[in-house]
Amino acid sequence: MPPLPSRPRSVTPPRTRGSAGERASTGYLPIGGGDGARAAPRTRPVVTVTTPPRGPGNRGAGLRWLTGRVPTPASHGVTRSDRALFDALVGTGRARSAAGGEAELLYERKDSVIVRVGDIVLKAHPEGVRPADLVARVRVAASTPGLLAPLEPPFPVAGRTVTVWPHGTPVTPDVDPPWEEGARLLARLHRHPVPAHAPACRGWARRVARAVGRLPRGTNDAAVAEIRRTHAGLSPWLRSLPEPEAPACLVHGDWHLGQLVHTPNAGWRLIDIGDLGTGDPAWDLARPAALFASGLLPPREWERFLAAYRAAGGPAVPPEGDPWSTLDLPARAMVVQIAATRVGRARAEGRPLNEQEEPLVRICRRIRLSH
Structure with a gap:
């Protein structure tokens, strides 16, 4: 990634994305000198790590990075606090x-629960979700090709807002990741005309701050301290991000391979519309860009994704040349967010950082020292 300057320049950020040269001269997305010259293309990760072999025994661990979530084991039981919600969903x-069939807990975390019953899937959304925004997103999904839309409008169950979806087969460790299919769906979404009723997809800086804010406090933890210092250095840039002028683009808002499912009749489709709306499409590419830049995603897989996105006319990056002119800051921010999430989980589980988490802390340090 190109180096960030020491601090944001005292200029008013532009209201539009602009060219790479314009961003370099204004300080919106610093990629080099202020003469408008474009940074040289970057094709190598910022840090070099040895990517584990892609054998069958390794793919389950890699899936967590590619999908952005830890699949809930089949043997995992529902917590006592969620038992009433689980039973109500079933x-x-x-x-x-x-079709009937046994109930299966697909995913559970503090703010959401996902359950499969036969041929449908029910998702209990976080308690703070605004029903009006979710209804608007359901309407957008129903009229947007490439998205798997809920079967009916949201409704309340046990005090939570719930959506019902047709079941689809997710990405699994035993198959080659569908990078091309995901990239084409994402580009198609970004190019789709923005519906008048689409809500805004914002809050990227707040998401990073929330992840960092959940790290344990009051401990002499070098990894936690490094993540906090790196976030503090990036925060001025994140706070200065302008909102794209209307109509912007239609964006997913939380894209990773875990947001793909395969359906018998429609093939691969995008799921999870909780952040669907108008925004900057570069942030939809932030997770794979961050993992590639950290050395956790092999170059070949990143190249597959990027080439397919460009071939499909995706607007988040230039059609050729240096993609980091738009991906640099989102990728750096996503490195911090992923590092905070993974380190926080490791500390909560009382274990040392593993071979995939340690590089994230190292890349945080590299980001901080490049300021």
């Missing part, structure tokens, strides 16, 4: 599923 699903 009952609702059995009343709606034509």
